[in-house]
Amino acid sequence: MEPLLLYPNPPPYxxxxxxxxxxxxxxxxxxEEESRRDEPEDGWGGAIIVAAEEGENxxxxxxxxxxxxxxxxxxxxxxxxxxxxxxxxxGELFDDFCLTPFHPRELEARLKHLLFRAGRTSRxxxxxxxxxxxxxxxxxxxxxxxPLDLTYMEYELLKxxxxxxxxxxxxxxxxxxxxxxxxxGGARTVDVHIRRLRSKLGEEHAxxxxxxxxxxYSFGQSKWL
Amino acid sequence: xxxxxxxxxxxRTIEERGVxxxxxxxxxxxxxxxxxxxxxxxxxxxLEEGLMFDGSSIDGFSRVQESxxxxxxxxxxxxxxxxxxxxxxxxxMFCNIENIDGTPFEGxxxxxxxxxxxxxxEHGYSFFVAPEMEFFYFASDDPTTKPEPIDQASYFDLxxxxxxSDLRKTTIHMLEKLSIPVEYSFHEDGPSQxxxxxxxxxxxxxxxxxxxxxxxxxxxxxxxGVYATFMPxxxxxxxxxxxxxxxxxxEGDTNxxxxxxxxxxxxxxxxxxxxxxxxxxxxxxxxTNQLVNSYKRLNEGYEAxxxxxxxxxxxxxxxxxxxxxxxxxxxxxxxxxAIDPACNPYxxxxxxxxxxxxxxxxxxxxxxxxxxxxxxxxGAQRNDLxxxxxxxxxxxxLNEMEGSELVREALGEHIFEWFLRxxxxxxxxxxxxxxxxxxxxxxxxx
Numbered sequence: 001m002e003p004l005l006l007y008p009n010p011p012p013y014x015x016x017x018x019x020x021x022x023x024x025x026x027x028x029x030x031x032e033e034e035s036r037r038d039e040p041e042d043g044w045g046g047a048i049i050v051a052a053e054e055g056e057n058x059x060x061x062x063x064x065x066x067x068x069x070x071x072x073x074x075x076x077x078x079x080x081x082x083x084x085x086x087x088x089x090x091g092e093l094f095d096d097f098c099l100t101p102f103h104p105r106e107l108e109a110r111l112k113h114l115l116f117r118a119g120r121t122s123r124x125x126x127x128x129x130x131x132x133x134x135x136x137x138x139x140x141x142x143x144x145x146x147p148l149d150l151t152y153m154e155y156e157l158l159k160x161x162x163x164x165x166x167x168x169x170x171x172x173x174x175x176x177x178x179x180x181x182x183x184x185g186g187a188r189t190v191d192v193h194i195r196r197l198r199s200k201l202g203e204e205h206a207x208x209x210x211x212x213x214x215x216x217y218s219f220g221q222s223k224w225l
Numbered sequence: 226x227x228x229x230x231x232x233x234x235x236x237r238t239i240e241e242r243g244v245x246x247x248x249x250x251x252x253x254x255x256x257x258x259x260x261x262x263x264x265x266x267x268x269x270x271x272l273e274e275g276l277m278f279d280g281s282s283i284d285g286f287s288r289v290q291e292s293x294x295x296x297x298x299x300x301x302x303x304x305x306x307x308x309x310x311x312x313x314x315x316x317x318m319f320c321n322i323e324n325i326d327g328t329p330f331e332g333x334x335x336x337x338x339x340x341x342x343x344x345x346x347e348h349g350y351s352f353f354v355a356p357e358m359e360f361f362y363f364a365s366d367d368p369t370t371k372p373e374p375i376d377q378a379s380y381f382d383l384x385x386x387x388x389x390s391d392l393r394k395t396t397i398h399m400l401e402k403l404s405i406p407v408e409y410s411f412h413e414d415g416p417s418q419x420x421x422x423x424x425x426x427x428x429x430x431x432x433x434x435x436x437x438x439x440x441x442x443x444x445x446x447x448x449x450g451v452y453a454t455f456m457p458x459x460x461x462x463x464x465x466x467x468x469x470x471x472x473x474x475x476e477g478d479t480n481x482x483x484x485x486x487x488x489x490x491x492x493x494x495x496x497x498x499x500x501x502x503x504x505x506x507x508x509x510x511x512x513t514n515q516l517v518n519s520y521k522r523l524n525e526g527y528e529a530x531x532x533x534x535x536x537x538x539x540x541x542x543x544x545x546x547x548x549x550x551x552x553x554x555x556x557x558x559x560x561x562x563a564i565d566p567a568c569n570p571y572x573x574x575x576x577x578x579x580x581x582x583x584x585x586x587x588x589x590x591x592x593x594x595x596x597x598x599x600x601x602x603x604g605a606q607r608n609d610l611x612x613x614x615x616x617x618x619x620x621x622x623l624n625e626m627e628g629s630e631l632v633r634e635a636l637g638e639h640i641f642e643w644f645l646r647x648x649x650x651x652x653x654x655x656x657x658x659x660x661x662x663x664x665x666x667x668x669x670x671x
Contacts, residue, residue: 021230138237138241139233139234139237139238139241140238140241140242147242149304149305149307149402151301151302151303151304151404152230152231152234152235152300152301152303153301154404155234171478172477172478180227185351185353185426185427185430186351186427186475186476186477186478187475187477187478188351188353188427188475188478188555189351189426189427192406192424192425192426192427192430195406195424196404196406199401199406200401200402200404
């Protein structure tokens with residue numbers, strides 16, 4: 001499925017994390033123009049507009065997306081309880097809404113349902129890259145069909161990297177996107193986990209995760225592929 | 226939400242991989258490995274509510290009133306056990322021990338380390354450690370005969386050289402599968418003595434890894450019909466087993482010990498940390514070196530420190546500052562050399578951190594570096610230099626610990642009191658024994 005459009009940019013941290021953990025690809029935009037510039041070839045997979053902070057701009061953004069020749073749908077709105085009144089007379093701007101602070105499970109369920117009704121294939125169950133396959137439903141990973149024995153964090157880190165092949169991430173980014181909570185290790189923990197993942201991938205496939213000197217790590221495009 | 230997903234990950238993996246047994250691991254106050262096995266059917270409720278058991282059966286867990294405690298598995302530590310047969314895979318998780326009301330149980334060493342790490346984190350520091358684990362392989366574990374190194378044992382005549390290196394290779398393979406990365410491993414100086422150096426990681430994870438390592442090393446040895454021991458000094462006249470431990474603090478992404486402009490490459494934080502280790506070294510020794518036998522290693526010379534000093538390139542010093550590799554400031558660290566592999570890693574790491582952090586908080590001054598070989602100085606010369614010695618017996622170490630407000634605070638009242646009581650009785654038991662050495666020396670002369 002094509003990535004979801006998120007507004008505003010940057011999106012609230014909890015939202016980004018919930019989508020990452022659930023395995024949905026997304027891209028944040030700051031205005032209408034950017035939503036056209038960054039649009040994937042096959043169109044956006046849907047949109048999530050956060051109205052809880054700056055309601056007026058958010059409603060304007062939703063209106064712009066809906067006024068297009070090919071309106072963007074489904075569109076999920078995140079609003080605060082105090083904004084419920086403002087939804088009156090704006091029914092055409094969104095397909096469903098979710099109250100903030102949201103529960104990740106609720107967000108996930110509503111999105112799934114919306115996408116299903118819109119006839120979009122839901123998020124992919126399996127992320128594949130070369131010899132590597134991750135099933136996000138069953139939490140299992142395999143290389144060349146052989147199951148990998150991973151800890152929870154190793155699995156999440158590998159899933160995140162494999163969902164964004166070719167992209168370079170700093171340790172700080174990986175820490176906040178994958179760990180996302182207070183952890184004794186700080187950013188150095190990322191190195192420790194990368195080292196473990198490489199060891200478990202085995203010598204032949206360790207090169208799938210590359211160190212980008214004085215920046216961080218990237219995944220994929222290894223010379224073995 | 227993260228905790229919920231972690232639980233789901235564990236339950237799902239157990240289902241998908243057909244895991245039949247889950248081992249729950251924890252440690253008693255002395256750092257001995259404890260394990261309870263449960264079936265997958267029980268796991269969901271154990272993850273939710275914990276597993277209740279009678280704490281009075283565990284050394285150091287007993288209390289006067291309520292003896293029931295809860296073992297609560299930490300799903301972040303879930304692993305599949307690599308040595309399980311393929312047709313019956315089993316999993317493992319480390320546990321935190323809680324009181325029935327869900328509060329941390331004060332007798333649980335893992336909770337002690339949690340508390341100390343959280344305190345360091347309030348100051349913005351994460352604590353990283355890398356131990357060098359030394360141990361011996363012997364032909365048997367029978368204490369009534371002299372330990373027989375497998376290198377020398379005639380029993381292995383054909384394959385002596387191979388057995389130990391093969392054992393080590395299998396061990397390392399297992400450790401890597403358990404997410405415990407090994408930096409180096411080699412045959413140590415003593416006959417049948419081995420060393421496995423672990424790659425640095427955050428201290429809680431490392432303490433778990435040390436527990437797992439001791440277990441894996443012994444298990445693999447046993448599978449091959451030999452015995453592995455982490456006893457600090459098993460052989461007369463041979464070097465003992467230490468656990469030199471490399472320590473560093475990180476602030477976010479940055480090594481807080483590094484300062485490129487300093488002549489030693491050490492930051493103010495590093496210097497105060499080392500000073501903290503030195504000031505409190507005598508107080509924490511009962512925990513870093515907790516056996517009567519530990520002091521046989523510390524008294525022997527070889528590579529074990531006897532005096533409270535620091536130095537860059539002096540292996541007789543208690544704290545050594547290894548020269549970090551050019552262009553690798555992140556590898557700046559200090560090495561604490563007294564500690565031995567029979568310690569409780571949760572408690573030992575807690576005290577090393579507490580001593581160093583005290584130095585930072587109070588702004589302790591770092592004394593001069595020790596130059597030359599300290600073993601060659603006379604007692605009077607050392608006194609002139611203001612060099613104190615480490616405790617030379619468990620008894621001395623316990624006296625130092627008893628007066629230490631730092632150790633009391635870092636360990637908490639429950640463990641502090643229990644440890645002193647337990648170790649006093651170990652010392653008394655030892656004192657009441659007449660040794661072979663005494664018989665050899667005195668029986669005929671007097």
